[in-house]
Amino acid sequence: MHAAGAVASVLALLVANGTSVLDCVCNHLINLTDHGRHWRSEISESEHQIWLEYCQYFAVHMLTGTCETLESPSAIVPTVAHLTASISSYRPPPPPAGPGEWDECAGAMAELRHLTWSQSRELKEELGCRIAADCIDSCLVQGFHDMEWNVTTLQTDHLRRPILSQSLYAVRRITRAILARGQCEQYHRPDFLRWDLNKTELRALEAVYRERLSNYWRDFAQLVSFGVAHVSQLLVPLAFEHVGNHMSEQKLHGWIKHAERVKDMLHTKLSGWVHDMQSVSRQTAYYETEEDKERPGYFIFRRPLLNDGLLNYQPSYLSFYDDISVLCQERQPEASKMFGLADALYAFSHSYWYNTAWFFNQRHAHYTEPVDEEWQLEDRSNITLSVDTNCMYLLANALDHPTCTLEDLPLEAVKQYEQCRMQLWDDMVQRSPHIPVTSYLAYTQRANVNLCLLAWMAVSSFSICQDIPFSMIQSVHDARCYFDCPDDQSCLESNATDAICSVSRAILLLKCRDFSSFKPPMKCGVRLYLDGSYSATFNIANLFGREEHQKATEIALNYKHSLISATLKYKDFKIDRLKPLEISFISVNIIFRFLTAAVYLYLPNLRNLPGKIFLAFQITGIIQILCSEVVYRMVGFPDLSTAVLIDSALTLLSCIWLNSFCYQMYACVRHLKLPNDLLPSEVTKVFRLLVLCALIPWSLACAATSALEKANKYYLIHSRIIFLVGISLSVALNLVFIGLVGYIYLRNKKSMTQLRIYSNKKYGSKKDIVFMLVKSVFLSGIGVLIRIGFHQAQGVAQFVYYVHITTMMQGPLLFVFFICNGTTLPVLKNRVLAWLNPNITIPEHELCSAAERNLERRRNEHSLAARSTL
Structure with missing residues (x-):
């Protein structure tokens, strides 16, 4: 058979039935590695290449997070370890007819042994591209990602477990496809380390590079979007098997409602990744390449402000377990385990998927020097804004008196949140430090707030932005729109309802370092194995750049306290x-x-x-x-x-x-x-x-x-x-x-x-x-x-x-x-006295006219003269 035909035939075998044949080959090769150190002599060169590139990274993996979250006793590590084992062990049901899966697996291994070294290398380079393409075409329909769970479906094993099996297998395929897509791009990356490139060839190579990079991020975003849908859907059945399978049917109705709420919260946290990766795919068209004059043979990539480096700001872990579980303990006793599972699924997704993009960037940076556009915009982080007092009171109350988020908010509260987001955005766009007022009532209408404090209060936990997906690239785009041309609403990617959340996140992360702790806490790692076991917790360095951490600094707390004590306490003028x-x-x-x-x-x-x-x-x-x-x-x-x-x-x-x-x-x-x-x-x-x-x-x-x-x-x-x-x-x-x-x-x-x-x-x-x-x-x-x-x-x-x-x-x-x-x-007193007692004679008002008073005076004078004469 022709060399190209042989490679294509083996590729078709390995990706058959949703890569189940490749899974079988990997299981066979992994079993051989357990037999001893001479296993290498028992396999061919092509099998060894397949094991190196597509099998060994499933044998062990590392879960990272804060030491407080991962250290024992923790529900997160056992859950993720069990999930990892489940993903490696679950298989789709066998085909209804035709040869068995093992026959296809044996045929694939036989074909692999006949490949030459060059054919093995070609197979290794093309297999990743085929795995990713096959998953993009078929992974969406796997796993019933739009399933609505109820008591009957969860309690019936023969209904729940096939759906769970399909979902777990879909997550396994997506995980393999994400890793394979990065390897595919690594092998087909344009070679810039050539001394014979002229400007025309360099421009052509640059165009090819931008196109491939854009396609990579587009495919990566597509695969992650599939994974987000499946992982979010996994939460309810996994939580039932680990937490809720011993509940009575009466309690299970409320439990399902709460689990669905946690699922929505997890999906909101994960969906921001997809938007970021889609934005990176569009931004690669603005990448520029130029030769590094200080290092001949190396090239500089000038990236716009909205580049894939902003992905480092996505948090690598959630804090549902630490922040919310205690608040919800009274309403739902199993809340801590439920939130711990959500944290575990997020950590799994970040470790298996999101970090792949980081490693891909690191490999690409070896031969190129990325130079990012600096944010040469006005720094308004110290300005004071005049904002709506009621909205600030709502933010402060949410921070000071957090409530359990399992229950759906009343419709009035949802509308109030949306109105406050719109009102605060309007206030931010006005950029007025203080609005002149002519009424003491208006003093209760406005609160003077530092921009950084407003951003911190808006995007902190239990605030008004928790239902808005966190897209860092969109946030930076909206923030540049706000700083550069706030009156041009067309430049915003977010709508007016979400703009305050989007811009506040970027301001807090990039402009207001004093208002949030950006020094991440001590990070730890745990090694996970295919059999469901895991290692002890060990400390690691911060591998993935800067991360957002919600713990407030002393400066932020002091600003908030001064705002509440100076203004919000008297907002209704009622001490x-x-x-x-x-x-x-x-x-x-x-x-x-x-x-x-x-x-x-x-x-x-x-x-x-x-x-x-x-x-x-x-x-x-x-x-x-x-x-x-x-x-x-x-x-x-x-x-x-x-x-x-x-x-x-x-x-x-x-x-x-x-x-x-x-x-x-x-x-x-x-x-x-x-x-x-x-x-x-x-x-x-x-x-x-x-x-x-x-x-x-x-x-x-x-x-x-x-x-x-x-x-x-x-x-x-x-x-x-x-x-x-x-x-x-x-x-x-x-x-x-x-x-x-x-x-x-x-x-x-x-x-x-x-x-x-x-x-x-x-x-x-x-x-x-x-x-x-x-x-x-x-x-x-x-x-x-x-x-x-x-x-x-x-x-x-x-x-x-x-x-x-x-x-x-x-x-x-x-x-x-x-x-x-x-x-x-005196006039008022006399009138009141006369009104109270009409018989009282008021001085100089005894008579009715001046003539009568003159006549009386003359009579008095005449009487006095007569007495004198007498």
Whole structure:
């Protein structure tokens, strides 16, 4: 037979029946190795080549992980050892007809002995490619990877074990195909160690290399995707055989539900690998080759930022057993074994599959020097973001009070997680260190967070990102999109719901080394054998580069503690020990504001134009307090952003009423008119005009702000600035009017002194001056600016809370300084006394007219003169 035909014939025999013939050959050769040191003389050169390349690495394997996880007593090592033995021992059912498997195996070994050395080498180089190609075509349908387990299927041995057998055999085939695909690529790698290559040949060879490398990663991703489906499906039946086969049928229903949940968690962890490998396959088109000038004959591969080196950031082990099993012990007593099995399957997959890619890269790096693109992007790891407080509270609560993850989350919780992911991503894209606010309610809406702290809290265990597969290459791509062009949403590979998780992972791993422990813990290894036995645990070095470790550093914990104690603790402005005091102050404020408004309605002399303006100011303040302190704080309606918008709008309207009041005060002084000079009809007409002039700019500001906030969340800062600018201009105008009144007052006082006009009464007593100064502070709106200034403070939520309580004393102060003065209080007292007892004679109100008072005075004078005469 022709040499090429002989090799093809042997290849067809070895890969027949899903490589079961090759398994038989390997078992035969491995048995020979156990007979003694002279086994080499009993086999041919071709059999020896097959044993070296495709059989011996199944004889023993090493499982790696943290020493705490692998050291005895551990459920992980025995489970993986049993799994390894199962994969090596399980066989598919024999063919229904035709020659037996042993006949094919014997025929294959006979054909192998007739091959020459060159044919053996050709067979060795081509066998790996055929094994991988055969698995890519047929491994997907093996093992019922979409099986839904139930009580009947699990408890019935003749239903469960054939399915488990098929799945285990499929995992064995996939594992062999993954290793064989790497060997295939190793043998067909372009040879760059040639001195006679010119530039044209080099470019052609480079194109061939990129194409083969892309095909390798594509096939590797395809095989791993098959393996992920099968390994995830293995968890439930394996867990039943090792854990749940002694349960009652009643408990088994809940156990199956929990096992399915763990299976989904494991699949989420494994599925990120597939996306990474598919991305590497696409990125190989951007690899560039150039000759190394310092080492003639060697070449440099310049790789983009998104290269296969990022695969080293995928964690080599899970921590379900350590992190979650204790939390779920009460709900599911067998949780620790179930999570230990999930960790074991992950460690098995990483050791048998994922590390293959690492070894492949190491072999390729021997003749080439990879030079990776550096991340020459702005390092914003120290910036502070203004983010949604409720979402940060959710993250902090998940970290401080973790719960068991076996039960499916309620639909409301799932929606809350998705909304928080979208909200935090919007906040991150805005890149605003602090959003100006005009309401103390808005202070509870935003929390100022370090970018690294936000990333750590988002992607840590028990957080909002655990259902998002971890794809390192996609994370770095999204992070570059965020750092370089955050407004271009089209550059994101992740959708808006997952973007915060993707970007946070890359930021934490590549930019924020101080927020997570990247020095891996002590790693250990265990040798696994085909008979299910294993060696003792031994220490090993970190072989596979940098790895993510979820244990937080002291810096991260300190940042988190400062965030919780400074902001989140006061997010609702409800301190337990101050709650009675707060309620008392709010109640007193509302009561005295109502009293002040009632007095202005009750006394006729206060119903003039300034009185009506001040009454409008009081009514606006009452509505503002009722909306923010009663309706929102006690009822929870409306939502926080709308409550902030209403509160800010009413603050601006109050300042506009003060503008009208200050202008009328200036106009009276400027034109030497008293407020009571106008007739009631004229007062009503002018007041209506002032209301119209006040509502027009206020309505325009509210409409613009509402349109900005409702149109796009990115315009939140612009809407708040509109209110902030409007209030600042209003207060500035009040200060101008009050300043003019004060100037006129000082000028008139100086003029009267120069005219040497003396009187027993002073121009203004000290008490009157104090009252006027305090009223000026109230009317100017300076207190509003001071309050807003405190709301801009960073990290002083407790002081903002105290300022908030202090502002609740505004109602009593307004009553004291605007009602309890020498003009209004006597009138109010007399009116109240007359209302309580109509028979009481009020001084100077005994008679009905001035004529009667003059007549009575004359009578008194006449009586006195008559007495004097007498």
